[in-house]
Amino acid sequence: MLEAAQEQTLWDLIRLYLELGYIHILPRGLDHILFVAALFLASGKLRDLIWQISAFTLAHTLSLGLAAAGVVTIPGSIVEPVIALTIAFVAIENIVFKEMPRWRVGLVFGFGLVHGLGFAGVLGELGVPETAFLPALFSFNIGVEAGQLSVIALLWLARLGYRRLDWEDGVRRYASIAIGLFGLWWAFDRIFL
Numbered sequence: 001m002l003e004a005a006q007e008q009t010l011w012d013l014i015r016l017y018l019e020l021g022y023i024h025i026l027p028r029g030l031d032h033i034l035f036v037a038a039l040f041l042a043s044g045k046l047r048d049l050i051w052q053i054s055a056f057t058l059a060h061t062l063s064l065g066l067a068a069a070g071v072v073t074i075p076g077s078i079v080e081p082v083i084a085l086t087i088a089f090v091a092i093e094n095i096v097f098k099e100m101p102r103w104r105v106g107l108v109f110g111f112g113l114v115h116g117l118g119f120a121g122v123l124g125e126l127g128v129p130e131t132a133f134l135p136a137l138f139s140f141n142i143g144v145e146a147g148q149l150s151v152i153a154l155l156w157l158a159r160l161g162y163r164r165l166d167w168e169d170g171v172r173r174y175a176s177i178a179i180g181l182f183g184l185w186w187a188f189d190r191i192f193l
Contacts, residue, residue, distance in 0.1 A: 010132060010135060013129065013132050013135060013136060013139070014135050014136075014139045015139075016139075017135070017136045017137075017139035017140040017143065018139045018140070018142055018143040018146070019143060020126060020140055020143060021139065021140040021141060021142065021143020021144040021145075021146070021147065022143040022144070022146050022147045022150075023143075023147075024119070024122055024140075024143070024144060024147065025143075025144055025146075025147025025148055025150070025151065026147045026150055026151065029147065031083055031084065031087060031183075031186060032115065032118075032144075032147075032148070033151050034087050034091075034179045034182055034183070035083075035086060035087045035090065035111075035115065036053075036056075036148050036151045036152060037151065037155060037175070037179060038087060038090040038091045038094060038176060038179050039052045039053065039056070039090065039108065040151075040152055040155045040156075041091075041094050041171075041172045041175055041176055041179075042090070042093070042094045042097075042100050042104065042172075043100065044099070044100070048100050048104075049152070051105050052100075052104060052105060052108045053148070053152070055105045055106070055108045055109040055112060056108050056109070056111070056112040056115070056148075057112070057145060057148075058109065058112065059108075059109045059110070059111070059112025059113045059115075059116060060112040060113065060115045060116030060119060060141075060144075061116065061141055062113065062116065063112070063113040063114070063115075063116030063117050063120065064116040064117075064119045064120050064123070064137070064140075064141055065116075065137060065141075067116065067117050067120030067121075067124075068120050068123055068124070068128060068133075068137050069133075072117070074117055076118075076121045077190075079114060079117045079118050079121060080118065080121075080190045081186075081187045081190040081191045082114050083114055083115055083118050083186075084183050084184075084185075084186035084187035084189075084190055085183065085184075085187045086111040086114055086115070086183075087179060087180075087182065087183030087186070088179075088180045088181075088182075088183030088184045088187060089107075089111075089183075090107075090108075090111070090179075091176040091177070091179035091180030091183060092176070092180045094172060094173075094176035095173060095176050095177060095180070119140075119141075119144060123137070123140055126140075159171075
């Protein structure tokens with residue numbers, strides 16, 4: 001991958017890393033999709049969702065950049081189970097609290113730092129050309145953001161389409177239970193299997 005990227009023009013490279021970031025979320029990033037879905041489920045108001053997604057974006061952009069630059073190095077064997085636990089935690093919190101807790105935005109920021117390290121692991125596997133490090137890094141991150149915003153848009157459309165459903169006690173609770181179980185299973189799988 002890295003050799004092909006080094007032979008491309010800057011605009012081709014930007015397009016390539018945008019696409020790679022987007023694909024990392026849709027369709028390949030089920031764990032990140034479920035994390036964003038759990039954030040969406042907790043947000044009764046658009047303002048709450050914007051705060052959470054902004055905190056998540058800021059945090060994972062920061063840790064992705066630091067990890068990709070080699071400033072922070074944490075093995076995937078630690079990062080991946082913790083990512084799974086963040087998914088479970090947010091989903092369980094959705095079940096326990098009817099309203100979004102005040103600490104949720106700060107918590108999501110912390111979890112975003114962990115997810116950024118996961119994104120950095122993927123970016124490290126893909127390789128980043130040294131001559132275009134920043135454009136590749138920013139393009140990948142923008143692609144990730146576009147993927148996450150696509151997930152939110154799809155969830156928002158689904159919510160509008162199913163207004164007759166009992167959102168709070170039905171969809172939110174049962175979807176959060178399912179997401180929480182997936183997160184716990186992934187944590188177990190990533191630690192022990």
